[in-house]
Amino acid sequence: MERDEIKSPVFLRAEGLGYQVDGQVLLSDINFEISAGERIAIFGPSGAGKSTLIRLLNRLDEPVSGTAYLDGQDYREIPSRVLRRRLGMVMQQPNLFPGSVAENIRFGPTTQGENLDDARLKALLSGVDLAGFADRDVAKLSGGEAQRVNLARTLANKPEVLLLDEPTSSLDQAARRDVEETILSVLDSGEVTCILVSHDRAQVLRLADRVLMLEGGKLIADGPVEEVLDAQSMD
């Protein structure tokens, strides 16, 4: 069955997700549903479990309880490599591989035995505002440029969901706005569903429609951005 043929209205569903390390509970009983095309922010203070949750969704860590369903299928039944290409993750640090920008962007498709042609490479680079950067050595990029290459590298896998883990937190103010603009234009140009982890209220307002608010490893609110953030600021 082709995955495009049947798509349930709820595209991603977390059911009782929990995680702990060395007996310390980092997340407990997380439940939510996300429809295709939504822009979600996972918001909360440091240590709330935001990055832990997004790592669980990419299955970089294994939940100790509960699970998630992608298009109705338990995500533990999907081979990790397939799942990770469908739920593409952009990490806080670019973590680019030594080599050129083009080599980094081609990495994902190459692992599947596909060749990313020059036209698609160019399109990806201009999509992140880095036209002409293909042959640059990644060691010579600025922080903002590296993070945009990171975004393009993830997009090269054509993910259905984009998981953004604090994508601008390691950048200075100017680069932060640039990367944010790039993310917005990527989201506006496609049908990708987006889950953004952020502790930056203004960024959440700019990039997301709906907020999952975490605190102490628990989901304490889930609703439209302004409603949740307003309620939080009144507390």
Next chain:
Amino acid sequence: MLSRWIDNQILLGAAQAGVTMAAALLVVAVTMRLKLGLKKDILVGLGRGLVQIVAVGFLLTLIFSADLWISIPIILVMIVTAGFITVQRIKSIPNALWISLAGISAGAGLVILVMTILGEIKQDLTSIIPIGSMMVYGAMNANALMLERFHSELASHAGQVEAGLALGAPPEQVVAPYARRAVTAAMIPRINGLQSLGIVWIPGAMSGMLLSGENPAYAGFYQFVVSGSIFVTVGITVLISIVLVRKQVFSKAEQLLIRAEEN
């Protein structure tokens, strides 16, 4: 000079060891003054080294006249001990003991067996045990170096490894650069050893043969046989260990089990 005063060979050896120990304690005193934090490790190393090697000396005088098969359990004890010593410093790699035992057994075991069958090691205990011990020792050190380096490479590049995994890459592919570095790090001392053979150092086997009056030219050839065989042992050991350890650092769901170093 000591031999002028002491006739008994065992007592002479003990006196010579005492002089060496005194010199080593001077080094300990210096390390204490420099606060290197090595005092305990060095003292334990010196104490254990002296007791173990002398005990083995006495044991060998008892068993050198025994049957050849006794070499098998002796080499096995060496291999198992080498495995345990390796994992003392590498606790965070899952199944490091089994990986080490497999690598060291395959490398040292195979080379000792082939050398014995081909007659490159004389088929007597006085040859098999000391030369076998050189193979096991070489395999142990290379295996420890490789595992330690592989672990530290993964811990310091956990972000890149996970970035590769997150892009859907197979674990073997994302760890390949770090596996190569670990194998290289383990092989370099042996390659340096071969390059400097005879110029910078005359190793134990040749020294022993010269001291016991063998033809120096033959001793030279034989030293190359031993050094080359240790190189082969090391190569087999680290290649088997790296293939095994690559899988152990990931869960079944291809999650990295090595935690990133704190920045």
